[in-house]
Amino acid sequence: MAEHRDDRPIVWFDIDNTLYSASSKISQAMGERIHAYFVSMGFSHEEASELHLKYYTQYGLALRGLTRHHDVDPLDFDKKCDGSLPLEEMIKPNPKLRKLFEDIDRSRVRVWALTNAYKTHAERVLRILKLDDLVEGLIYCDYAEPNFSCKPEPEYYIKALEKAGVTDPARCYFVDDNRGNVVAAIRLGWGHCVQFSEHGLEVVEGGRVKQIDNENLSDEKKSGSDVPVIADLQQLRDVWPEIFKPEV
Numbered sequence: 001m002a003e004h005r006d007d008r009p010i011v012w013f014d015i016d017n018t019l020y021s022a023s024s025k026i027s028q029a030m031g032e033r034i035h036a037y038f039v040s041m042g043f044s045h046e047e048a049s050e051l052h053l054k055y056y057t058q059y060g061l062a063l064r065g066l067t068r069h070h071d072v073d074p075l076d077f078d079k080k081c082d083g084s085l086p087l088e089e090m091i092k093p094n095p096k097l098r099k100l101f102e103d104i105d106r107s108r109v110r111v112w113a114l115t116n117a118y119k120t121h122a123e124r125v126l127r128i129l130k131l132d133d134l135v136e137g138l139i140y141c142d143y144a145e146p147n148f149s150c151k152p153e154p155e156y157y158i159k160a161l162e163k164a165g166v167t168d169p170a171r172c173y174f175v176d177d178n179r180g181n182v183v184a185a186i187r188l189g190w191g192h193c194v195q196f197s198e199h200g201l202e203v204v205e206g207g208r209v210k211q212i213d214n215e216n217l218s219d220e221k222k223s224g225s226d227v228p229v230i231a232d233l234q235q236l237r238d239v240w241p242e243i244f245k246p247e248v
C-alpha cells in the first residue's frame with residue numbers, strides 16, 4: 001500500500017453482522033464449524049462449547065485462544081471454518097447500503113473496513129455485498145502472523161491506525177456490532193464510535209444472542225463512555241451528517 005500522506009479522517013466499518021443482518025445466520029454457521037473444529041481436536045461436545053465460549057470471551061476470537069494454548073494452524077482453521085461457508089447463498093447485496101456508501105463524501109473522509117476475520121473472508125463478503133469498490137482499505141486479522149492481535153485488543157487498533165497513516169484517533173469514525181469492540185475504541189480515544197444493533201440484541205461468535213443493556217455495563221467499561229447505539233446503518237446519516245455529501 002502506498003504510504004502517502006492522506007489527512008482525510010477514516011470511517012471504519014466492521015464487516016460481519018454489521019454490513020449484513022445477523023438474520024443471515026452466518027455467525028451460527030461459523031459457530032457450528034468452530035465447534036466441529038474443537039471436536040476434531042479431540043474435545044467432547046461439552047468441552048468444545050466451554051472452550052469456545054471461554055476463548056471468545058477472553059480474547060474476542062476463539063482462534064486467538066486456539067493459537068495461544070493449542071498447536072493450531074490458523075490458516076487451516078480459517079479454511080475449514082470461514083472458508084467453507086456458502087456465503088453466496090447466505091447474503092445478498094443491499095442497494096440501500098450501497099447507496100449509503102456512495103453518499104459518503106470521499107473528498108472529506110476515507111472508508112475502511114476493520115474486521116476480526118482473515119483477509120479472504122473479509123474480501124469475499126465485501127465482494128458479494130458489492131461494496132468492494134467502495135471500501136478503500138482493509139484491516140484484517142492476520143492469521144499468518146505469529147501471535148496476531150484482534151479486536152478488542154488495543155494493539156490491534158493501534159496497528160490499524162499505523163497502517164492507515166492516522167495520527168489522531170479523535171478524528172476516527174467507527175461502527176461495529178460488538179459492544180466490546182466499540183468500548184475498546186472509545187477508550188483509545190477514537191472520536192466517533194457507534195454500536196450497530198439490529199433489535200437491541202447482539203449476536204456473538206457462535207450465534208448466541210445477548211441483550212444490549214447500557215445499565216449493566218461494568219463501571220470499568222463505562223468509564224465516561226455511553227455507547228451510542230443505532231438499529232439501522234442508515235441512521236449514520238443523522239449521527240454523522242458531516243461525512244455525507246450535502247443533499248442537492
Ligand SMILES: [Mg+2]
Pocket residue numbers: 014015016017018176177178
Ligand atoms: Mg461484527
